[in-house]
Amino acid sequence: MSPLPGGNPMVQNQSLVQFASGSAELVTYSNTVNTALIGTRIVLEKKAYESEVTLGSTITYNITATNTGNTAGSVILTDKLPEGTSFVANSVILNGTPMPGANPNNGIAIGNMMPQAQAQIIFQLIVVSIPSSLQLVNQAQADAEFRTAEGRIITSITHSNTLVTPVNEVSLSARLSASTEQTFVSEHVTYELTIVNDGNLSLREAVASFDLPLGILFVPGSVTINAVISPSADPNAGIPLGTIRPQSTIVITYRAQTTEDAASISISKAIVRYQISGTPDYTQSNEVAVILIQPEISVNKQVDPLVAVPGDVLHYSIYIDNASNVAVDAVMDDTLPAGTFFVPNSLKLNNHSMPGVFIEDGINLGTLLGQSQNRITFDAQIPLQLATVAPLTNTASVVYTFRLSDGRIVSNSAISNAAITEVAAPIIQLTAEITPPIVEYGDTITIVSTLINKGNLPAFVSFTSEFPYGVDLLPKTFRVDGARLSPIDYDGNQTWQLGIILPGATLEIIYSAIVTDAIASDEIVGYVKAKFSYEVSGQSYTGEALSNSLAVAVLGDDE
Structure with a gap:
């Protein structure tokens, strides 16, 4: 084949005949026949803008088609999609002009291409799955046809270079437990996130973030990364991990405390964010559910009466409710108010008597089923003599245990409200001194007494001097706070009526007596006492207070 003077290719053909004549061999040549070659010849050059891709990446192909033939022809470009890719709709551009609806998999009509003309085709694919070969192998095909002068239609097929683009596999897993x-x-619960990069790519600028549910509080300083403590790391803010290299594993742990505000089921999860070739991506972990076991034990205590006087019996009722669906084993403790004492055999559990059981020893309630109530009743008595009228305050506590699914036993307690009884009473206290400490017959002794009402009610009080026979009182010496009483206040038998003594009042009582020879002993021992009465809610009560002992030595007549 050789070109014609005009530059078009030619096919030259010539025949020859070989023959012999005698001993001579001869050759005869025909004339030369020249046949012109015409046609459309498409050359394809294919390239990609991306040298490597990953799952989810977009790859842009650029194909240049050149008609190197000498005849114009109609050209259709076809590009079968490689394994693991999908065509990006409306991404085809022909010679700078978008071609909506065109698809290289179905063929792109380039149109009529003149000799030496070029066409540029651009389109995009997206990687939707990882091909088994980890490569995108792609080749374009051009189908051309032209019509000869005789009217024949000639077709031709040409292919581009084969383009191989590596597919980098991103295989990152995140498992939370x-x-x-x-x-x-x-309780402090430890969470662990295991991140495994099974792919062949380094994942850069990785950050692990955690979704902590409401009522779950991060314990500062508890984060570890591959068993190395990271005191400043905070799962709420995100934990920087740097680059996660191929075939590597990172283990993150942290502790979180469960509070009363936590839901019955707390669901946590983690997200690992990273960069691949400058493109952000992320991987989510599984969800982890932790169930909060929270028995709802309440203790309510009641007392009757709310106002009492010395000697009264207090009736206590205690209600223990389990408002949850969790069964617990429980023991109740109750410490009686100071100064009161338990009434034996008064204890009942759910109306069943418990003879011989004392409230101070604790009451084994057994198993409290969910949505159940138990009632304990018992009595306590206020003593007749009180040192104070402070309110009698009493609380009960219930210590209960429950078992978790992993076998652990948890103990907790619930405390009741305070059951308060106000004590209404006068508290009369009496102290006394006697002088001189040594006497002879005929001497005078003086008794100085102090009477105080430390209670919260007024009382009608009488004062009595209790000394043995031979000590003769001198009634006219009797003084209260320095003042003499009316004669009618003295009964003639060692007792004076002091009248109403208000709460907080203090009286100083002074009187004298003569020691006579009727004393049969060498020592006089006596005391003073106060009897009192008062009313509460229309009912009358009485009491008595004694002083300390009063002693005086007596020197007898030796003559």
């Missing part, structure tokens, strides 16, 4: 499936209020 908790140290327990069930927890209780105040």
